[in-house]
Amino acid sequence: MQEYETRFEQHGDESVATTVAVAVAEATGQDVMELGPLGSSVDCEALDSLVRSAESTLSVSFLYEQCRIFISGDGTIEITRL
Numbered sequence: 001m002q003e004y005e006t007r008f009e010q011h012g013d014e015s016v017a018t019t020v021a022v023a024v025a026e027a028t029g030q031d032v033m034e035l036g037p038l039g040s041s042v043d044c045e046a047l048d049s050l051v052r053s054a055e056s057t058l059s060v061s062f063l064y065e066q067c068r069i070f071i072s073g074d075g076t077i078e079i080t081r082l
Contacts, residue, residue: 002027004079008051016051017044020077024065027079035065047071 004027008019017038025032038044041064051060051071058073063082070078 002081004081006077006079007075008077010052010075015044016048016071016077017042020047020064020069020071023077023079024067024069027067027081028065030065038064 004023006019006023006026008014008016021032021035021038024030025035042062047060051058051073054073056073059070060072061068061070063069066082068080068082070076070080072078
């Protein structure tokens, strides 16, 4: 399994969903436009709202593009290729 880690800016302009999609593209060596819709795996608006309003103890995980995505409230996004 390969791991990839990035961070999102809690008060930045880019959505958490966009940050996740770009990170998955980088982790898998694909163009972001070749990935399936992230909305098929998770409610993107709810994810963004939840993560941006959460305390640092939050943790959310889901599967997308044969990767396990783990997001913590401190802004860390960990991607593990399965």
